[in-house]
Amino acid sequence: MLLSSSLKFSHELMEKSLKPGDRALDCTAGNGKDTLHLANLVGPEGKVVAVDIQKEALEKTKNLLQEKKVIHRVDLIQGDHRNLDELTHGPFKVITFNLGYLPGGDHGVVTDPESTILAIRKSVKMLAPGGLITIVAYHGHPEGKAELVALEKFLPTLNQNEISVLQYRFINQANNPPILFALAAPGDDHCPDL
Numbered sequence: 299m300l301l302s303s304s305l306k307f308s309h310e311l312m313e314k315s316l317k318p319g320d321r322a323l324d325c326t327a328g329n330g331k332d333t334l335h336l337a338n339l340v341g342p343e344g345k346v347v348a349v350d351i352q353k354e355a356l357e358k359t360k361n362l363l364q365e366k367k368v369i370h371r372v373d374l375i376q377g378d379h380r381n382l383d384e385l386t387h388g389p390f391k392v393i394t395f396n397l398g399y400l401p402g403g404d405h406g407v408v409t410d411p412e413s414t415i416l417a418i419r420k421s422v423k424m425l426a427p428g429g430l431i432t433i434v435a436y437h438g439h440p441e442g443k444a445e446l447v448a449l450e451k452f453l454p455t456l457n458q459n460e461i462s463v464l465q466y467r468f469i470n471q472a473n474n475p476p477i478l479f480a481l482a483a484p485g486d487d488h489c490p491d492l
């Protein structure tokens with residue numbers, strides 16, 4: 299289909315944004331699929347920082363990256379992304395969030411609106427000129443629904459001169475397909491008065 303799923307579209311935007319040698323940040327490493335995509339895009343000279351609150355998730359990510367032979371491109375950090383500015387430093391060309399719980403893991407450990415919004419605020423400050431933040435939100439479970447409500451309230455308040463916010467969602471599909479928010483920072487050539 300011409301219109302990609304939210305997850306696929308987020309990966310396509312990463313492909314457009316990243317070039318070899320860039321730095322990228324995954325704020326929810328989980329099973330490592332997004333981290334792997336970023337590691338492939340930044341190439342051997344680039345760097346990916348991958349954060350997750352759970353040791354189990356980082357183990358899974360590490361195993362996948364080792365299997366694909368790109369582990370040396372990635373720094374794995376266990377921590378709560380609400381403390382992002384203490385865990386790592388910018389600038390990053392791409393920052394990604396894939397919200398919710400670890401598939402196949404403990405559903406009790408789930409992203410929460412307060413820490414997600416704190417982490418997004420910090421991410422905006424860590425973004426390189428022309429950079430991209432992607433947030434994939436799953437709203438088929440109660441915590442995810444509440445998180446989506448919070449994001450839909452918070453994201454429109456971001457200053458349009460600092461960041462543009464896109465919401466990408468299918469409005470006629472069953473089973474609550476995930477929703478993508480894509481945030482793009484102006485490039486070096488941006489002039490807010492024009």
Ligand SMILES: C[S@@+](CC[C@H](N)C(=O)[O-])C[C@H]1O[C@@H](n2cnc3c(N)ncnc32)[C@H](O)[C@@H]1O
Pocket residue numbers: 325326327328329330331332333349350351352355377378379380396397398399400401407408409410413
């Ligand atoms: C949907 S999964 C991520 C999927 C992953 N990106 C992938 O490609 O497999 C969400 C992850 O967020 C993590 N998480 C939940 N709350 C967090 C927090 N406050 N800080 C960092 N990670 C968190 C969970 O442990 C879980 O692994």
